[in-house]
């Protein structure tokens with residue numbers, strides 16, 4: 027199945043990344059495309075903005091930690107056609123652990139990170 031990945035990132039804070047991600051994802055879903063919003067920000071504002079508990083598990087943390095498959099961490103949202111992979115669990119310690127793990131996965135070829143890596147052609 028063909029898919030398109032949009033990454034919304036900016037080093038500057040407060041410029042509308044989360045707002046853009048949530049609304050663009052909702053618009054794509056409402057246009058009839060199956061849509062998955064992956065909240066990679068440990069602040070979890072997109073997760074909470076979609077009405078999903080910040081502490082929901084499994085979420086991205088468990089996927090990055092190799093404790094859950096991404097397909098099992100995906101959840102529905104109030105927007106038809108839009109599903110989400112929620113951000114990290116609520117405590118500051120777990121958010122720090124998630125950020126650290128995400129950085130490691132982004133910069134290494136560790137097999138323990140393979141489940142979190144986008145595969146080519148998907």
Ligand SMILES: Nc1ncnc2c1ncn2[C@@H]1O[C@H](COP(=O)(O)OP(=O)(O)OP(=O)(O)O)[C@@H](O)[C@H]1O
Nearest residue numbers: 036037038039040041042043044045046067069071
């Ligand atoms: N197009 C817009 N017009 C006016 N206000 C906006 C717009 N987009 C976002 N905002 C407001 O700007 C503020 C910051 O938006 P948002 O939280 O999406 O930014 P962010 O880049 O994700 O921030 P952070 O770096 O903290 O994650 C919020 O109060 C949001 O409501």
Ligand SMILES: [Mg+2]
Nearest residue numbers: 043044067071
């Ligand atoms: Mg944000």
